[in-house]
Amino acid sequence: MIKLMKNLSVYKWIVLAVLGLVFIQSMADLYLPTLMSDIIDKGVVIGDTAYIWKIGGLMLLVAAFGAIASVVASFYSSKAAMGLGRDIRRKVFKHVEQFSLQDFDEFGTASLITRTTNDITQVQQVVIMMLRMVISAPIMFVGGIIMAVYKDAKLSLVIVLTMPVLIGSVLLILYKGVPLFKTVQKRLDKLNLVLRENLTGIRVIRAFNREKQEKLRLQKANRELTEVSIKVNKVMAFLMPVMMLVMNITVVLVIWFGGIRIDGGNMQIGDLMAFIQYIMQIMFALVMASMMFVMVPRAAVSANRINEVLSKKPTSLNEGEKTADRERGTLEFDHVSFSYPGAEEPVLSNIHFQAKSGEVTAIIGGTGAGKSTLVNLIPRFYDVTSGAIRVNGVDIRDTSQEEVRSKIGFVPQKALLFSGTINENIRFGKKDATQEEIEHAARIAQAEDFISEMDEGYDSVITQGGSNVSGGQKQRISIARALVRKPDIYIFDDSFSALDFKTDANLREALKDETKNATLIIVAQRVSTVVDADQIIVLDKGAIAGIGSHKELLESNSVYREIVESQLSEEEIA
Structure with a gap:
């Protein structure tokens, strides 16, 4: 939480202004009961109407001054909090943009959305409250006690009796409620995940008549969030009744013992009225503090979740100096192997080939051969497990993501x-x-x-x-x-699959002149798309089964010939 609060330094003058205005408001609130005491003791009891009007006018002036300070403080505290939220949201978004796909998998898209929206909103709300309460509550509490003791020290012993009960109750409720806040945010992540999958996959859901099952799945996630939210709210619901009960008991005790002291001539009526007001202010300060204690733990959970994202160093991020190109438009896989995190076996094993400028390199293979994984390594969506990938003669891990990707034109599957x-x-x-x-x-x-x-x-x-x-x-x-x-390198990841044969042929013909100074990497399922490539890489179970031209592979490679025979007739092959 403190780490995120450092972002408020941009708004330091607004924050200082808010704190000053809250201080003025608090001092005005503390001064009003004393004026009321004077009106009763020196005006009402004696019957001095002129004095009542004089002090009454002063009370109106002080109240108006405090109200104006309160309104302006609310405006600027909201402005600072909303600005903080905007800055953190921008910071999180810019940081997440640098994540590799592996980092996205670690957090999950649904969780990242929740962290960027709901969690930041939680922080915003607590900042507004803190700016108002962090000065006001202590001043009202300490000032109220000082003024109460000043009015009647012996009657102030009532506060000593009731205060431990109140503080103990608040701490017990917070002890029970705080652990539940983290569960609430996790359940919110789950609900967001289910909602997102249902909205993005609505066509598939309807195509397979899975609406009923998905409805039950959403109901389960919704019910789990509802249950934990009700549980935490039940715990927190005890806070206000307990505080009101203690507050009212305290007031009753003050009136009881205050009446005895007035009867004994040790206290005036006006002082008792002022004393009650100060007691209410002390209790109200504790109510404000307790409300802050309710919100701060939940915001702290949200802040930790935001900090997890911001402190996560992208696994494929290298912000070193940009390395000068040694060659233009070349791509080399140097004995590359890759495994997804947690996978038992590598997806790619010992991939070794070179693609030169002006040439077309096609990658073909059966489903699950690792074609898309291979091309996803080039823009550093994932980093290789072993080996090296060189673009223009430079290892892509020795330069920044931005530099690598600026040389690539990527068309996804x-x-x-x-x-x-x-x-x-x-x-x-x-x-x-x-x-x-x-x-x-x-x-x-x-x-x-x-x-x-x-x-x-x-x-x-x-x-x-x-x-x-x-x-x-x-x-x-x-x-x-x-x-x-x-760019220097074009990557077409099965990007011609939705095109008819005529459009496919026209496109490949047009690409020849357009990309003659660049390297073309084409991932394809159709043999007709790769037949004219300068070199064809045949992938089988994550390893290279053969490299060569269409004619060479047709004669010498059984895997390639099997793919060709499954798509073309004997006449077409001949």
Whole structure:
């Protein structure tokens, strides 16, 4: 919590102003009972109307001054807290952007969403309260005790009797309630996870008629969160009744013993009224403190969860100096092996090959051979377990992620578009791309025809997830996004699967001239896509089963020939 509070240093002048205003408000509240005591003892009892008006006017002035200070303090405390939340949210987002896929797997997407939203909101709320209470509660508590003792020291012994009961009750309730806050946040993570999976996978759920089962799954997660939330609220619900009970008993005792002291001539009525007010202020200060104690533990849990994300060093992050390229457009896998965290066997074993500038390297293999894993290692989505990957002659672990990825145009297996226009989606690959560059990239990607048929052309809006365009159209826009970047290495991870054979052939033909100074890595399921590649890498169970041209592999490699025979007829193979 303290670690996150350091971010408030940006708002130090606002914080100091809030503390000053809260101090003024507290002093005004402490002064009012004394004025009321004077009105009763020196005005009402004696019958001095002029004095009543005089002190009454002063009370109104002090009350108004305190109220204005309170309103302004509330405004600026909210401003500081909201600013803190915005800054932390931005910080978390920028940090998470640097995570490898392995880091994402460690936290889980649903948990990261909860930490960026709900957890930061919890911190914001407690900061608002702390800015108001951290000065006000101690001043009201200490000031109330001093003024109560000043009015009547013997009557103040009542406070000594009731205070331990109140403090003990608060500590017991907090002891029971605080451990439950962490459980609440974890259950919220689980609910968020189930909701996210249901919303993103709605097509699959409906296709397999799994609505009823998923509904039960959501109900279970919801019920678990509800149960622990009710449990923690039941514990915390005791806090206010206990405090009110102790407060009212204290007031009754003060009136009882105060009446005896007035009857004995040891105390005036006005002092008793003021004393009751000070007792109420002391108790109210404890109520404020207890409310803060309720919120702080939950916010502390949230703060720890946020700090876990911020303190997590991305596993594939290297912010060293950018290394100068020795070669342009080359890719080398030097005896690379890779295992997913916790996996019993490696996904890739001893992968060794070179891809040169101006050449097309195709990767083919059966389902689960490790094709997508292999290409995911190039942009450092994961780091290799052993061996080395070199881009332009430089080990990708010896330079920053940003430097490595700036040289790569990546088209993922699942085409992903963002909400916005087609222009904005293609420009995502190069933020300063001109309209001419965008249109050229679309032309090469075979997307120009369908874009020109749209009413708004390149300004046509793509809905969330690209749901208003077909799978093939999404793939072609994704390809255009990579082409506009003009990188040293193009990676197409099974990116032609949704294209018909004619569009596939036209695209590969257009790519020849466009990428003649770059390296092309094509992952494909269809033999027709890779048949013209300069070298074909055949993967089988995570290892290289063969490297060569289509003709060479057809003659010498049984794994490749089996793939070819499953897709092409004897006439086509011949």
